[in-house]
Structure formats: structure tokens, C-alpha cells
Amino acid sequence: NAGVTQTPKFRVLKTGQSMTLLCAQDMNHEYMYWYRQDPGMGLRLIHYSVGEGTTAKGEVPDGYNVSRLKKQNFLLGLESAAPSQTSVYFCASSWGGEAFFGQGTRLTVV
Amino acid sequence: DQQVKQNSPSLSVQEGRISILNCDYTNSMFDYFLWYKKYPAEGPTFLISISSIKDKNEDGRFTVFLNKSAKHLSLHIVPSQPGDSAVYFCAATQKLVFGQGTRLTINP
Numbered sequence: 001n002a003g004v005t006q007t008p009k010f011r012v013l014k015t016g017q018s019m020t021l022l023c024a025q026d027m028n029h030e031y032m033y034w035y036r037q038d039p040g041m042g043l044r045l046i047h048y049s050v051g052e053g054t055t056a057k058g059e060v061p062d063g064y065n066v067s068r069l070k071k072q073n074f075l076l077g078l079e080s081a082a083p084s085q086t087s088v089y090f091c092a093s094s095w096g097g098e099a100f101f102g103q104g105t106r107l108t109v110v
Numbered sequence: 111d112q113q114v115k116q117n118s119p120s121l122s123v124q125e126g127r128i129s130i131l132n133c134d135y136t137n138s139m140f141d142y143f144l145w146y147k148k149y150p151a152e153g154p155t156f157l158i159s160i161s162s163i164k165d166k167n168e169d170g171r172f173t174v175f176l177n178k179s180a181k182h183l184s185l186h187i188v189p190s191q192p193g194d195s196a197v198y199f200c201a202a203t204q205k206l207v208f209g210q211g212t213r214l215t216i217n218p
Contacts, residue, residue: 004153033206040119042210043154043199058205090153092206097142099206101153 002026006091006102013081013109021076021105023091031094032074033058034066036087037104043090049074081109113137114202116209124217129187131212133200136181140202145174145185148197148211157198158185190216 007022023032030051035043035058045058047066055066063085065077074093078085086109092099115134123129135143141162146154160167160174160183167174173186187194195216201208 031206035208040210042116043201043208045205045207048205056205059207092153094206096203098144098156098159099201101146101155103153104151 004091004093004100004102006089006105008105009103010106011108013078013107015081015083015109017081018077018079019081019107020078021089021091021107023074023076023093023102025072025074025093025100027093027100028071029093029095029100030071031096031099032068033092033094033099034064034074034076035090035092036060036085037090038087046076046089081107083109085109112210113140114200114207114209116198116200116212118212119210120213120215122215122217123190125192126189129185129190129194129214129216131185131187131198131200131214133183133185133209134181135183135202137202138178138181140204142203143174143176143183144201144203144206145172146199146201146208148199154199187214192216192218 033048034046049068052071089105091102144159145157148154176183197211199211
């Protein structure tokens with residue numbers, strides 16, 4: 001039982017490149033979330049999903065897209081990376097209450 | 111706009127004393143509140159929660175108080191221990207939005 005697994009753990013991108021962050025959970029949770037953590041800003045919600053096939057915008061969705069084709073996976077895409085997207089990204093899943101988090105992905109855009 | 115706010119970026123408390131972390135929210139539709147603890151280079155871990163139908167929930171050294179009229183919740187840790195040093199986030203459902211966090215330091 002791995003909980004919430006994020007892939008990759010570290011990545012360096014050049015401005016304009018694209019990439020996808022993968023989040024996988026094995027707890028059969030309906031809800032999944034993507035956050036970014038920046039100094040002094042706390043955890044800001046990018047996008048979330050309340051079930052397979054559904055996605056919704058969070059607090060800071062611009063520049064990101066998501067997909068939830070399978071219940072256990074929630075993908076976060078950056079189509080054209082910008083230095084402002086340098087951050088630590090966290091994925092989480094829940095049944096609607098307590099959420100479980102992955103270990104984070106440190107992304108640097110140069 | 112920030113729907114969940116933690117106005118104290120940091121707090122320093124002596125070991126054995128009480129730590130009180132505060133959180134304010136603006137959306138009266140929030141029905142469930144949570145506190146998370148985060149160590150560097152790790153994901154946040156759940157600490158304690160409270161439903162909007164309650165005003166207090168206790169779990170060992172941790173107690174969360176909810177004042178709905180003031181849209182305010184607080185986390186009390188007593189007695190504080192060095193291992194409690196971490197960043198604490200409050201959060202509210204249904205979208206699970208978080209505050210900015212408070213860095214708690216427990217001094218021996």
C-alpha cells in the first residue's frame with residue numbers, strides 16, 4: 001500500500017518546454033488535488049478532481065492543465081513552462097475529509 | 111482571494127508550554143476544517159480535524175477549537191515538545207484550500 005506517489009521527484013526544465021507530473025493513489029479515493037508550495041505563500045490549489053473524468057480549477061490554475069482519465073491517476077501538465085512555475089508541487093487524495101499527500105516534486109524552470 | 115488565512119508566519123514557544131496556532135476563514139460554506147503538519151522535504155501529514163457542527167475536537171496533546179461566528183479556528187498543543195517544530199497549515203473543505211502556514215519552533 002504505497003499511498004500517494006508522485007513522479008518525478010525532481011526536474012529541471014527550460015523555458016517553453018512541456019512536461020507532465022504524474023500522481024497515483026492506491027486508496028480508491030474519489031478526490032484528488034494538485035498544489036504548489038512557494039515561500040510565504042503556503043499551499044495553493046492549482047486544480048482538483050472530485051471523481052474519474054472530472055476536473056475543476058483551483059486558486060491558481062493558469063498555465064496548467066490536468067486530466068483524470070483513471071480514478072487512481074491525476075496528471076498535471078505544463079504546456080509551456082515559465083520561470084514563475086518554479087516551485088514544489090504536491091499531489092493529494094482524499095475521500096472528502098482527511099487528505100493524504102505525496103512527497104512532492106521539485107520543479108525548476110530556467 | 112485568500113479564503114483561509116494564517117496571519118502569523120512564525121511562532122516560538124518554550125518546551126512544555128502551550129502552543130496556539132490561529133486560522134481565519136472567509137467562506138461560511140466551509141463545513142470541515144483540518145490541520146496539517148509539514149517537515150522540510152516531506153509532504154504535509156494530517157494532524158486533526160473538526161466538523162462545522164462541533165466547536166471542539168481533542169486528540170491527545172492536540173485540540174482544535176472552532177468559532178463559527180468569528181470564522182476562526184485554533185490549534186492548541188499542550189505540552190509542546192521539540193518534535194512539534196514544523197510548519198502547520200490549516201485547511202478547509204470542500205476544495206481543500208490551505209492557509210499560508212505558521213512555522214512553529216519549540217525551544218528546549
